[in-house]
Amino acid sequence: MARPERIAVLGAGSWGTTFAKVLADAGGDVVLWARRPEVAKAINDSGENPDYLPGIRLPDRLRASSDAAEALHGAGAVVLAVPSQSLRENLAGWQPLLPAGATLVSLAKGVELSTVKRMSQVIGEVADVPAEQVAVVSGPNLAKEIAAEHPTATVVACADHERAVDLQLACSTPYFRPYTNTDLIGIELAGACKNVIALACGISVGLGYGDNTMSSLITRGLAETTRLGVAAGAEPMTFAGLAGLGDLSATCMSPLSRNRTFGERLGLGETLAQAQEAAHGQVAEGVKSCSSIRQLAERYDVEMPITDVVHRVCHEGLQPGPAAAELLGRERKPE
The missing domain is CATH 3.40.50.720 (NAD(P)-binding Rossmann-like Domain)
Structure with missing residues (x-):
């Protein structure tokens, strides 16, 4: 070589x-x-x-x-x-x-x-x-x-x-x-899942929520991404690195991120079609990947609540406000 x-x-x-x-x-x-x-x-x-x-x-x-x-x-x-x-x-x-x-x-x-x-x-x-x-x-x-x-x-x-x-x-x-x-498994699953979490962060911004909400979504999003990755055979430490936390934080926080921006439009009440039109016909990767990642989570019997609600907002008509309430109303448990 x-x-x-x-x-x-x-x-x-x-x-x-x-x-x-x-x-x-x-x-x-x-x-x-x-x-x-x-x-x-x-x-x-x-x-x-x-x-x-x-x-x-x-x-x-x-x-x-x-x-x-x-x-x-x-x-x-x-x-x-x-x-x-x-x-x-x-x-x-x-x-x-x-x-x-x-x-x-x-x-x-x-x-x-x-x-x-x-x-x-x-x-x-x-x-x-x-x-x-x-x-x-x-x-x-x-x-x-x-x-x-x-x-x-x-x-x-x-x-x-x-x-x-x-x-x-x-x-x-x-x-x-x-x-x-x-660790290709960890690197790739981190890269795919962060787009979905960025959609959730964008939705939270569109709903008018602040940095505490975004930080919570990033942290819990990293937790569910890591659960999926480990179940699929990835190294846990990969998710603390550049392709994990590094990419996740940049994509969730930056207005340059297509997924974050797309999610914000959904949070403001736009339909998927309206958000896509505003993005000049381009669909953010997470809009489609949320469905395949959800399928993968089901295959490995891994709980991914943020991914689940993003899929339902994008593809099943769940409104952003009730989606946020659903996440907050989940059963209390240790971190």
């Missing part, structure tokens, strides 16, 4: 573009695949992604293409920067083009609805590669802040520690500090 010098990033949204910038700033030759040819052309012509990161200058080592075969040719690592619920379909189309032996890196944070599989499991299955060839990047990664080179840290997780180290080197910059980990 060696640090990949040529890297393909498939998906030119805000996080895909930002991570491509990180990789190029770290010295890699990066090709960013954009679904729309006009986006690729704009990136190449102007040196920025006007749709998702206007005003952010992209490195010269980064170029864009709308041709997946061109983007993937000769890549030592392939970064998958598409939403969790569309990952399987997209990857199935790219699978014949994947370079043999390339590290496949997931940026998606979710649990697949139809199968309740984590993203690394979906990648291994669709790409037909061993688990040791799949890596995950997760942490407090608000794209606009990283694109503006605000200092942050993240986690690069892979069952193959040497491969994780190679990827760590490939994305280390003065403003982006990656740590390695081998």
Whole structure:
């Protein structure tokens, strides 16, 4: 194994573009695949992604293409920067083009609805590669802040520690500090669950509640996420780290978080359709993942009350006010 010098990033949204910038700033030759040819052309012509990161200058080592075969040719690592619920379909189309032996890196944070599989499991299955060839990047990664080179840290997780180290080197910059980990189960479940808890925090803000409420939701959300992770085979300490508490706190507290903002609109009384329209047609990852995470909790017989009420607010017509009262009215018990 060696640090990949040529890297393909498939998906030119805000996080895909930002991570491509990180990789190029770290010295890699990066090709960013954009679904729309006009986006690729704009990136190449102007040196920025006007749709998702206007005003952010992209490195010269980064170029864009709308041709997946061109983007993937000769890549030592392939970064998958598409939403969790569309990952399987997209990857199935790219699978014949994947370079043999390339590290496949997931940026998606979710649990697949139809199968309740984590993203690394979906990648291994669709790409037909061993688990040791799949890596995950997760942490407090608000794209606009990283694109503006605000200092942050993240986690690069892979069952193959040497491969994780190679990827760590490939994305280390003065403003982006990656740590390695081998606990993919914990890293991925933490990343998926934090979106659901962020929706709950947003709903609480929309209802007019303050910091005590948000802090309580973050803390109890971390507790139920940890319960699920441990039941699934994760290391408990993972949830106290960057991909656990770090990502959870950033996503729940920041107005840059799509899930937090989406939840706030629901708390203000908007319907799911109205909140989606306000988000320019984009649905926050937690809206769908709350259902698959709930299914996963049922499979492991784990109690996840916040996840349950978020699912019911999003998909069963439960109103935010009664949802809050239901959480507060649960049976008293030791922490």
